[in-house]
Amino acid sequence: MPEFTINGEKRDVDVPSDMPLLWMLRDVLGMTGTKFGCGIAQCGACTVHLDGVAVRSCQLPVGRVGNRAITTIEGIGNTSAGAKIQKAWIDLEVIQCGYCQPGQIMSAAALLAGNPAPDDADIDAAMAGNLCRCGTYVRIREGIKHAARS
Amino acid sequence: MPPAPEAAAGLSRRSILSGGGAFAAGLLIAIELPWAAARAATASAPEPVPTGQRFNAFIHIAPDDRVTFTLPAVEMGQGVYTSQSQCIAEELDVALDKVVAAHAPPDQANYGSPVFVVQATGGSTTTMAWSAPLRRAGATARALLVAAAAARLRVDPASLSTENGVITHGPSGRSLRYGEVADAASRLKPPTEVALKDPGRFRLIGKPVHRIDTPDKAIGKTVYGIDVILPGMKFATLRSSPVLGGKVGNVDQAPALAVPGVKQVIVLDDLVAVVADNTWSAMQGLNALAIDWAPGANAGLDQATLWSDLEKASQGPGAVAKKEGDALAKLKDGTLFEASYELPYLAHAPMEMTNCTVHVQGGACEVWTGTQVPGFAQAGAAKALGITPDKVTINNHLIGGGFGRRLEVDGVIKAVRIAAKVDGPLKVIWSREEDIRQQLYRPLYHERLKARLENGRITAWHHRVTGGSVLAHWLPPAFKDGVDSDAVDGAAEVPYAVGDRLVEFVRHESAVPVAFWRGVGPNGSIFAIECFMDLIARKTGVDPLAFRRGLLEKNARALGVLNLAADKAGWGTPAPSLPSGARRGRGIALMNAFGSYLAAVADVAVSDEGDVNVTRLVIAADVGKVINPDILQAQIQGGAVFGLSAVLFGKITFAGGAVEQGNFNDYRILRIDEMPAIEVHIVPSTENSGGIGEPGTVVTQPAVANAVYAATGVQLTRMPIDRALIAKGA
Structure with a gap:
């Protein structure tokens, strides 16, 4: 099961690798601070950090997160x-x-x-x-x- | 399983109003509303309110001192959670940080708007509608608490003072907390008369206190409707017929059901929904479907026809909204000016797209959403299910931007229809594309104006507004004698002296459904009037500011904001140019609507290609008495940005019966790197409070259009600004 570091915490999450990070956060982990606004990286409501870099989570498949640390509004x-x-x-x-x-x-x-x-x-x-x-x-x-x- | 914060929150909210559960003991204050009789006379409520039950419950004080305000107006960003709480807390003498605020449930008898009759938040009315009743509610509760404390301490109530939730007897130094006497106070008969605080003693009203909703919003903790999570919940997304009014033909469900996580495909006559374990799977499932649509009667609908049909309708005749003297006779000869201005369909596009969570079971229905009209949501859900409204529970939430979108309950109704086919709770989320393409739009408006000029003064005036009527579907009894009072708001009464006048409305409906949109009727009527003022001024070689001043001699408040904006903007000095835009211009506009007076001066630079860069916006406002000056500033700033998006980019157009736009790439919203500097100047005023959620949007648009006219010599008459028409040499 893939392991993610989210706000400093290790989380094992079983989701398809093509699921955008946004939906893993919101629907699977219940971390709803990160928002859905457009789905096409036009509005930035879904912005999170990967190793401190701002990315649009609606367009980022979880399979491409790798071992980078995820930070959300909650963290x-x-x-x-x-x-x-x-x-x-x-x-x-x-x-x-x-x-x-x-x-x-x-x-x-x-x-x-x-x-x-x-x-x-x-x-x-x-x-x-x-x-x-x-x-x-x-x-x-x-x-x-x-x-x-x- | 994810946490389920809303299950608990919803429960506690219901408990407050039922007077049971955690709030069984304590003070629940009820006051009689002074407009009850007037409301009864004009009532358009689907269910008549029984005599003797027209009370309003706003305040609960628990024995442990927790203070809960149940607020009639819904928070969607405009700051009314805070401003309403300021009004109650001021009179109650509690600190805002001790207050828990909650939205009122559907309950027209207790929370019906004094302005709309129905329970609705909109039209920039919250402050004017609710300030006085909420202050009285706070003062009444305080009086009861003091009376209970006086009895307990066996002293004269007049010898007691209150501060921050504590009642103190000065001579003896004894004190009681509100929570200690709340239960006893709640059993006392409320006084019929209660004195309100002298404004000189205000500690909250009129002060720029911090918003009570900000801290949670800054850390991602606020639960909007879209964030609701319930145990066992499934997720759905939907697609309605791309062509207005079209129906589902054939759909092979297999490709969606093959997507991992997809549980169910629901086919209704007008939409297809896919239910899954998460939103992503539902979206993947929906995208996998090839849906055959039966487009129906609107397949040929296109924008050119929509415009030309509207123009034909605007030839009249219209229903009379205002008539003074004989304008038509005077407009037969003399020096005449005539122009028409056309406003496009607009989508609200709040950042939180339409969504609704529903659980239908056992002949009842529970709804979690953010709505400006909880009663409409309840009635809509009940009707869709064929049950009575009392079987529908609405859990309202903070809204991620309303702007009129959540004055409609189409999203609730669709979600309920879908959820009726699903076991367990279901969250239905619209894609951004669905939200842009399947909503109700700001009406297409045609504004036809004619005026006679004599010695620099207007002596006759004819304004005919043509468009769809929002009121006719939203509050049918309010649409009277063929006049939509919202569509002609800003036209029926004008700040200027214009001589004999006739103002008319022509109702012209197309297949496109229409809704209120931030700024409502004045967005069209005042845009047209202010552009027309500049047309007359420039055609006669008069400075637009001087021309307006000459028509405002008897209107001190209007003249006041006009002069203030002009002075602060340096009217008469050149507008700055930019390397990218050599042609520069400055435009001015005035508005009186929503009980407020605003003037705006815009500076623009226009490139050779016709790109408009708004470089500076100066707005002066006289909104009467202010509850929270910082929220006032924020609303004007934000309203102005909303207006800039509209005038620069905003349009929804139809081709083949379908909306052509779909997301923020083609339905553009202003970005921070396109922002002008915005200055807001407030005129101190003791006049009655006006509204402020919408005026900034209204006044900004004509100011920018007039600046473009000044810069290019071209007056654009159809919005939004069309760069091709103002490119150099066009």
Whole structure:
């Protein structure tokens, strides 16, 4: 049975290798923080980290995860960048409906982990793949800068 | 087996309202609603409300001091979980971090909206509808708690003060917690009159307090409808006829059943669903099917015909929505201006796509979903199953974006019809493509305007709105005398002095089902009026701001936001250009709808190819008294982005009877790298609270269109912006 490391925990999960990671997380493991938004890697709601790199889990078959560590919204608060982003999101009240925000937070955390002082162009490049229908972009940008300063 | 958090949550929610279970003891406050008589007079409820039961239960205080608010308006991102709680908690004197909030179940008698009569959250009405009753509920509960404490301590109630859930007798220093007297207080007769706090003593209302739903949302803990997991649950996805109104012809189930994990294929007359152990298997199964559809009568439906049929209908006549003087006589001669503006079908496309979990068993049905209309969901499920509504339990959830989509219950009904064929609980999730192609759309609107100009003033005005009526299907009694009051909202009353006026509505239905969409009627009517103002101003060589000011001399609030937006945006200075867009322009727009006044100034840069880059948006707002200024700012910012997506990209079109778009690649939503700077300026006001969920969407669209007009000299009359028409040399 394939073994995965999810938020630091080893999990044996018996799923077909072509199942996207999103559905293993949501339907098999009951980890519903990661969201389904489009199914074609257009919206970023399903963003998780593999070894710290932001990926779209709706398009990533579990067979291609290999031995890379999976981090989801439920675990990102255990990283320095993730905790800073989550605190900034609360401090600045970034969130409205919140459905896209796990993906936004995962992309922002990956950005901040690799770039402690992102400018507007860095934010555009890292975050353009994450849609928000409520239109929280003004505060997402402020939130990333706020987290970088903290 | 995955955890089942919602099973427990649903139980506790039902227990609150039944007054049983974990909440058997404690204070359940009920107040009589002042509009009860008015509601009875205008009632359109399917079931009449018996006299004497028009009470509203919002507050529960347990002996262990837990405070639960049962909130009538549904949280879908707009912040009303928090703003409603602020209203109750302010008067009750409890801290927000002590409060547990829950959505009200279907119960029109107790939670019917003062605005809609039915139990619905929408139309930017929550603050205006519920602030006063929720404050009274909080104040009434506080008075009962104080009375109970006074009896216990044998002191004068007037000698007691309350703070943060504690009642204190100042002279003796004795105190009691709310939980200690909640049970006794709940047995007292509520006072008929209760004093509300003086605004000078507010600690929550008017303050930018933090949202109560944010912490869970930031860590992925919030359970939306789509996240519901029940023991033994199966997963399904569905496909309805691609052609509107089409039926299922032949389908060979074998390819789906061969997919690992697929349990069942369900074929109904209009849809096919695949049931599996997980969503992925269900999707694989559905994709494996070759479904023959019988397309039916709409197979020839295409967008060009939809537009031209609408235009023909707009020739009139229309039903009169407003008539003052004799506009038509005055519009026979003089200096006349005429224009028509056309608005496309739009999909809501909330990030949480349509989904619904259903368990049908033993002649009853339990539903887990997020809905703006719990009563409609209950009634829809009951009707689909041929059972009575009392056999249907609705467990409502926080919604991952509504925008009007969850004012419809088509997703609930389809899920119930499918789940009726399945043993055990079933979660039905629509694909994004299904959600874009199979919903109800913002109506196609044709807005025809005619005006007479004399000495720089408008002396006659004719506005005819043509389109499908949402109200006629959503709340039939509200569609009266041929006028859809929503479709002409923003047109029937205008902030400007326009002389004699006639405003009409022509109902023109196509095969396309229509629904409310963030900004509703004013999205069309105000877009048209504001574009028309710029047309007249520019055709007569008058500055668009100066022209508007001349029509607003008697409207101080409208003039106030217009001037504020213009000042902050530096009206009169050039808009900045970009390397990618040499042609630059600045546009202004005003709106008065939802009880609020907003003005917006947009700066755009337009490339030679016709690409529009919105570089800056300045919005001024006078929304009356504010419950939470930070949520107000967020709603204006977000509403503006929603409007930008619409004006720049938004359209649903039909070919061969089917929607041509399907996902975010061809139904575009603004991305962060396309964002303008957005500034929001609030006018302090003591006027009655207006709505704010939608105005930002409404005012942004004409501001951008007018900026494009300023930049290119071309006024686009059909939305969204068509780059081909504004390419250099076009």
